[in-house]
Amino acid sequence: MINQPRRTRQRELIWQALQKQRRFVSSQQVHAWLSKKGHEIGLATVYRSLKSWHESGQLDVIRGADNEMLFRICAGSDHHHHLVCTECGDAFEISSRELEDSIKKIARNKRFRLASHEVEIFGQCENCND
Numbered sequence: 265m266i267n268q269p270r271r272t273r274q275r276e277l278i279w280q281a282l283q284k285q286r287r288f289v290s291s292q293q294v295h296a297w298l299s300k301k302g303h304e305i306g307l308a309t310v311y312r313s314l315k316s317w318h319e320s321g322q323l324d325v326i327r328g329a330d331n332e333m334l335f336r337i338c339a340g341s342d343h344h345h346h347l348v349c350t351e352c353g354d355a356f357e358i359s360s361r362e363l364e365d366s367i368k369k370i371a372r373n374k375r376f377r378l379a380s381h382e383v384e385i386f387g388q389c390e391n392c393n394d
Contacts (some may be wrong), residue, residue, distance in 0.1 A: 274305045278313050287353035288326055288334035324357075326384045345383035350394035358385075 282293050291311040298305050314335045317323040323335045339357050347356045371378040
């Protein structure tokens with residue numbers, strides 16, 4: 265059974281903060297945003313909520329440039345990867361049968377038993393590339 269965080273006012277506020285984001289955000293960024301709005305929520309509560317939602321499949325997570333965990337609400341429930349803009353932080357979910365087939369082929373060729381995989385591609389989005 266997946267450990268779901270209890271529904272509390274604090275967790276509702278955290279979820280609402282995430283819904284306002286298109287970008288991946290850190291627990292510190294969510295905490296700072298909530299504090300700026302006058303909500304007193306502990307950083308540990310923010311982190312535990314984000315971690316639990318990620319474990320239940322409700323949030324995507326990537327590692328930022330400084331290896332910090334960054335979170336975002338999943339747009340879909342299917343397996344997907346991300347294009348992440350290094351300039352503005354926007355992220356786009358991508359699904360690619362060719363990418364999946366290539367990953368499986370590479371693993372097979374190396375006699376590697378594939379358990380799971382995640383792919384994040386970093387670059388500049390169309391708006392920042394102009």
